[in-house]
Amino acid sequence: MExxxxxxxxxxxxxxxxxxxxxxxxxxxxxxxVLVWSLAKISVAAYLGYWIDRSMFREGRPDQQKALGCKHAAWYRRAAIISACIVGLSIAV
Structure with missing residues (x-):
């Protein structure tokens, strides 16, 4: 159920x-x-942000971290990179 x-x-x-x-x-x-174009841009930016994080920090994936503080830092890092990609692509194009 959960x-x-x-x-x-x-x-x-x-x-x-x-x-x-x-x-x-x-x-x-x-x-x-216009709506479809905007949704497509945001989706592509989120996808790119995720893969940029994975390629830059191969050993720093959030699910592979043992210490809780490192895991949280990795999640925040990934969220910041994805957010930056979304904002950047939304403003630029």
Whole structure:
């Protein structure tokens, strides 16, 4: 049961996003292309950020850290790199 709840924890956000996309599609159909382009940029940036972190810190993956402090630092580092990629690509393109 916990596994299903864990996978569905973002379900409300997904439902809200789909509802807002439906509202945009109904009220301003010409904005759908802009929305798809923005979502594609953000997805590519997140993917690039993840792989930049993995290639730069081969031995520093968060799941391979033994000490709790090192594990948290690795997660924060990865989140910062992915966030920087998302912000940079969103502003640049």
């Amino acid at each position: 596994n299903i709840q864990d996978k569905a924890r973002g379900g409300w956000w997904l439902l809200a996003a789909l509802l807002l996309i439906a509202v945009i599609a109904f009220t301003a159909k010409h904005q759908i292309g």
